[in-house]
Amino acid sequence: MLTQDELKRKVAEAAAQYALTCLQKDSVLGVGTGSTVDCFIDAIAPFRDQFRAAVSSSERSTQRMRQLGIQVVDLNEVDDMPLYVDGADEIDRGMNMIKGGGGALTREKIVASVAQRFVCIVDESKVVDTLGRFPLPVETIPMARRVVAKRLRELGGDPQLREGFITDNGCEILDVAGLRITSPAELEARINDIPGVVSCGLFAISGADLALVSSQEGVRRMDRDGTHIQDI
Ligand code: 5RP
Numbered sequence: 113m114l115t116q117d118e119l120k121r122k123v124a125e126a127a128a129q130y131a132l133t134c135l136q137k138d139s140v141l142g143v144g145t146g147s148t149v150d151c152f153i154d155a156i157a158p159f160r161d162q163f164r165a166a167v168s169s170s171e172r173s174t175q176r177m178r179q180l181g182i183q184v185v186d187l188n189e190v191d192d193m194p195l196y197v198d199g200a201d202e203i204d205r206g207m208n209m210i211k212g213g214g215g216a217l218t219r220e221k222i223v224a225s226v227a228q229r230f231v232c233i234v235d236e237s238k239v240v241d242t243l244g245r246f247p248l249p250v251e252t253i254p255m256a257r258r259v260v261a262k263r264l265r266e267l268g269g270d271p272q273l274r275e276g277f278i279t280d281n282g283c284e285i286l287d288v289a290g291l292r293i294t295s296p297a298e299l300e301a302r303i304n305d306i307p308g309v310v311s312c313g314l315f316a317i318s319g320a321d322l323a324l325v326s327s328q329e330g331v332r333r334m335d336r337d338g339t340h341i342q343d344i
Contacts, residue, residue: 114328117147119235123326124151127197127233130324131156134195134229135163140185142223143177144198145170145216148233152197153177167193169223170216171280187223196227200234200320201246201313207232207320207336208296212249212313215279221311225318232320236327239334243296247272247287249313254284256308263306264288267299283310 114122135141141156143149143166153173157180165183167190168174174184198220200209209232211217224230248269252260261271269288277285293299296316303312323334 116235116237119326119328120148121151121155123233123235123324123331124148124155126324126326126331127152127231128155128159130231131195131197132159132162136194137162137164139163139195140190140193141166142193142196142198142227143168143173144196144220144223145173146199146214148199148235149173149197150176152233153180153182157182167223167226169198169219170214172214172216187226190226193223193227194229196224196230197233198224198230200232200238200315202238202240202243203232203234203320203323203334204240204243204296205334206296207323207334208243208293208314208316209319210243210246210248210293210313211315212251212285213246215249215251215274215277215285217249217313218251218279218281218283218311221315224315229322230315230318230320232323234323234325236325239323239325243293243314244291247289248291248293249274250286250288250303251279251281251283251310251312252286253308253310257284257286260306260308261286264303267291267302281310
């Protein structure tokens with residue numbers, strides 16, 4: 113029986129092999145944040161001479177990549193990115209995700225928006241029928257905390273300040289419990305529209321293109337229609 117950490121390592125190794133099929137010597141790779149991504153960084157590091165550099169979505173990933181000899185460049189230096197690899201807190205079969213458990217959602221969304229392809233790497237505990245059991249992180253400008261929380265309550269959620277946590281952008285996170293998210297893209301747009309919200313941890317307006325999902329049986333691919341599940 114593989115532990116959750118072993119499942120994360122397996123999917124990260126599969127993602128590194130997949131990434132190598134997308135990257136050229138001059139390519140820049142987009143890299144997300146989290147414990148699964150830490151495993152991905154470890155798995156791709158031995159192949160760092162097969163791509164030019166990475167763009168990072170957090171100080172945490174930047175530090176880990178630099179320690180392992182991966183060159184990290186600023187997004188402003190990059191025109192083109194074939195691939196972005198990141199984890200998720202939940203993903204549904206339509207490839208909509210909740211992200212931001214690690215608090216890096218805004219930079220993740222920015223880097224992902226530049227990439228041609230978003231590959232989500234998860235263990236199967238993260239695959240859900242309906243998003244919302246995991247509290248939805250919303251990055252918020254500190255002076256707007258109270259008014260944003262009020263608006264989130266009007267949308268049916270129960271926002272809690274992530275105590276003692278400041279994002280890489282100097283902002284706060286409200287974790288919103290109690291949402292059963294049946295129309296993820298619509299809810300993402302509504303939350304994005306609240307003044308004071310920096311970004312919301314729903315990745316639905318632009319979701320993942322491919323998910324690699326690890327389970328006791330191995331790593332499988334899940335495509336956008338959610339029904340096309342293959343062993344890899
Ligand atoms: C960080 C994220 C992570 O991808 C998400 O929280 C999953 O993390 P982990 O791989 O540690 O379970 O969105 O902001």
